Amino acid sequence: MAVFISHSSEDRRWHDTVARLLDVAGIKRWNPAEMIPGLRLDQQLKQGIDVCDACLFVGTAHSIRSQWCLAELGAFWGAGKEVVPWLADTSINIRKLPPQFQHLVWADDPKKAVAALRDAVSRSATAGELIPVEATRQDMAALPAVTAILNNPHVLPRHARLIQFSGDKIRPVIELLLKRGARVDLLLAHPMQLLRNPHVDFRIFQMGKMATFHRTVDADFSREEKDRLCIRYYLEPASLRGLAVDDALCCLGWYTHRGDSDQGDSDEGYWLRGHDNASIIGRSPRPGHDPLRDMFDRAWSRMWEAAVPRSEDDRNITNLLRYQGGSSERVVIEGVVVSGHGVASGASSPGGVGTLHQQKDALGRFIDWAEFWPGTINVCIAPRVCAWRRKTPTIRNLKWSAEQPAEDFGLSRCRIDVMGLNRPAWVYFPLPGTKTQHIHEASIVEIVAPRIEGLRKGQVVSLTLNGVDLAID
Numbered sequence: 160m161a162v163f164i165s166h167s168s169e170d171r172r173w174h175d176t177v178a179r180l181l182d183v184a185g186i187k188r189w190n191p192a193e194m195i196p197g198l199r200l201d202q203q204l205k206q207g208i209d210v211c212d213a214c215l216f217v218g219t220a221h222s223i224r225s226q227w228c229l230a231e232l233g234a235f236w237g238a239g240k241e242v243v244p245w246l247a248d249t250s251i252n253i254r255k256l257p258p259q260f261q262h263l264v265w266a267d268d269p270k271k272a273v274a275a276l277r278d279a280v281s282r283s284a285t286a287g288e289l290i291p292v293e294a295t296r297q298d299m300a301a302l303p304a305v306t307a308i309l310n311n312p313h314v315l316p317r318h319a320r321l322i323q324f325s326g327d328k329i330r331p332v333i334e335l336l337l338k339r340g341a342r343v344d345l346l347l348a349h350p351m352q353l354l355r356n357p358h359v360d361f362r363i364f365q366m367g368k369m370a371t372f373h374r375t376v377d378a379d380f381s382r383e384e385k386d387r388l389c390i391r392y393y394l395e396p397a398s399l400r401g402l403a404v405d406d407a408l409c410c411l412g413w414y415t416h417r418g419d420s421d422q423g424d425s426d427e428g429y430w431l432r433g434h435d436n437a438s439i440i441g442r443s444p445r446p447g448h449d450p451l452r453d454m455f456d457r458a459w460s461r462m463w464e465a466a467v468p469r470s471e472d473d474r475n476i477t478n479l480l481r482y483q484g485g486s487s488e489r490v491v492i493e494g495v496v497v498s499g500h501g502v503a504s505g506a507s508s509p510g511g512v513g514t515l516h517q518q519k520d521a522l523g524r525f526i527d528w529a530e531f532w533p534g535t536i537n538v539c540i541a542p543r544v545c546a547w548r549r550k551t552p553t554i555r556n557l558k559w560s561a562e563q564p565a566e567d568f569g570l571s572r573c574r575i576d577v578m579g580l581n582r583p584a585w586v587y588f589p590l591p592g593t594k595t596q597h598i599h600e601a602s603i604v605e606i607v608a609p610r611i612e613g614l615r616k617g618q619v620v621s622l623t624l625n626g627v628d629l630a631i632d
Contacts, residue, residue, distance in 0.1 A: 180270060346466055393462050491624075515607070539603055553569050586628070
């Protein structure tokens, strides 16, 4: 349990007095000195209030007139959390306080206020424990129990460490941790590991899961959440999978590797056999004695130190996932460049502002506009047609214009071969169910690519498309 000290910035000495008493009593407190410069003050205060279960209000002539303090108290009262008021300025006449303060039972000494908070800590101690649950024989069966642990309103996660393979199955847990304000350090397998596997179908399947996870992180997490998510890639095979949050080991599982696989021999002398060992969930019932957590901590430290940060290897990771795992089949098809509606580039729009320019920020999470031209190349592949195959769009519910309803979009990496040059590109796919104007025929594939000088209507081009994202019939 942590305590929030609500005080006026002009009463720093009173804050420091009660902060020292809390520290001596062993009561955790939210420290405003740890706020990050450059981020919004109101958002950081809200996060501080969210992580705390009680509030100690420092009553002075300054704080009872402070709108910030009133808002902080209102947040704690509204959430049903305990508020202990300390009348630090004894010259104040309690009967003359604003109405919202008059019903409070005030402590006239900081030690009494801390004692009241200690009682509150004691009352919530049982509720604040991470309750162990039974082990399960399947990883997926462990996820609901782990989610229930992390959703405990009395325990707010601060720092989580995960060892996973592709990250796709644990994504809901990562989302929950980030939503609750935790910093998440995530170890994933490097895609190079899969290139050693001789079984193409298995390699493509796992690469596809890795690619999907990375697209989800880039598309669905806010900038602030991504700042709290640090991903590194381990290069050597690892049997251990686990999740540790602060001082608790929430989940631990492991895999079996062996040289002779049921699916064939591995040249590397090992094989990933699968989810056939138990997952242990919860914390050790004996304080100070947790050999499983000690094992996880040792493995984590060694792997984290040796792992490759995503920031240092992002281009290599992206390239591997793009062609090794981005599709279970590559579809190569020829088409002819045709005229479009002219609205994407703005050629036929009032003021010359195209739809891609209006969608630029959302699309820019995927498309590098420093490299790609903000317009589309319309390629007709008739008599064949193209449809979005995935169940979910890449970008959902984008309200890019006040005059248009929100739309869903699919984006898929591809390559375009024209005039002897092979260039990286994207298929830009507004999903028909949400698009109301300028709807193309199903035989038209819209391509976003670098500017191609000399490209003209009627020219034949070759497209290499992703068969997981797109269906060509």
